[in-house]
Amino acid sequence: MAEPLTAEAILDTAEEVLRRYGPAKASVVDVARALDVSHGSVYRHFSSKAALRDAVTERWLARVSEPLEAIVGRRAKASRRLHDWLVLLATTKQGMATGDPELFETFHELTLASREVVAAHVDHLADQLARIVADGMADGEFAPGDPAVVGRAVLHATAKFHHPAHAAEWGEPGLDQELEAVYRLILSGLATR
Known part of the structure; x- marks a missing residue:
């Protein structure tokens, strides 16, 4: 059977x-x-070809966001979790692009057609960052503010390192150091005065 x-x-x-x-x-x-x-x-x-493609895209994006959730919930300083979260997002996306470029390009094409799925994914990533930032604000490590706004800003400020539109730049030498410099800049902006 x-x-x-x-x-x-x-x-x-x-x-x-x-x-x-x-x-x-x-x-x-x-x-x-x-x-x-x-x-x-x-x-x-799956009710349609589009629904099937959206489900494939959603599952692929979950492979990115699910490991990040472990960092969000970790017991560590918010600044450490923020750093580790950014590095894991960047290395995951970059690893997917270099490990299987054809499949990465296929998924990139799918994400362009699955705008609602991608918007939900971006919202989820921004929410993860907002929760880290909120912890840092609550502990006095970060200056007070709106964690949701700050989380989304951090996501956008680091797009070069994780957004598929920048995949052609991911092979450039010194990319890791650039991410570290951007992280330090973000941390300086978040610091209490």
Whole structure:
């Protein structure tokens, strides 16, 4: 007896199909064929090709944000967690881009089409930063302010190191030192006077 078709199995296969054919050519029929099921079986889990692509994109972005959550909840000074969070985000995205450039480009193309999923991801990252900043403000390590505004500002200020639009710059020498310099600048702006 065959295993029941799950959303997770469909997403695994959809990633492989996207890798093989690229976002422009990959179809729900290709995913179904790779699973040896009818395309209707795929549509029972995902209502449309766009919904399937959004789910693949969401899962890919979760691979970025979930490890960051451990840093947010760690028991350490906010400045240390902020540093570690920024470094992990940058190294994760850069590692994905250099480790499998074709797949990274495929996912970048998918994110361009999945604006709502990406907006939710950016909001989630900004919220993680806001929680770190709020802890720093509560402990007196950071100056008082609006943690949500500051968290989003930190995310935007470090975009060069993690936003896929800057992937072509990630091979430049000294990028790690640039991130450290930006971190120190941010920390100086957050410091209590």
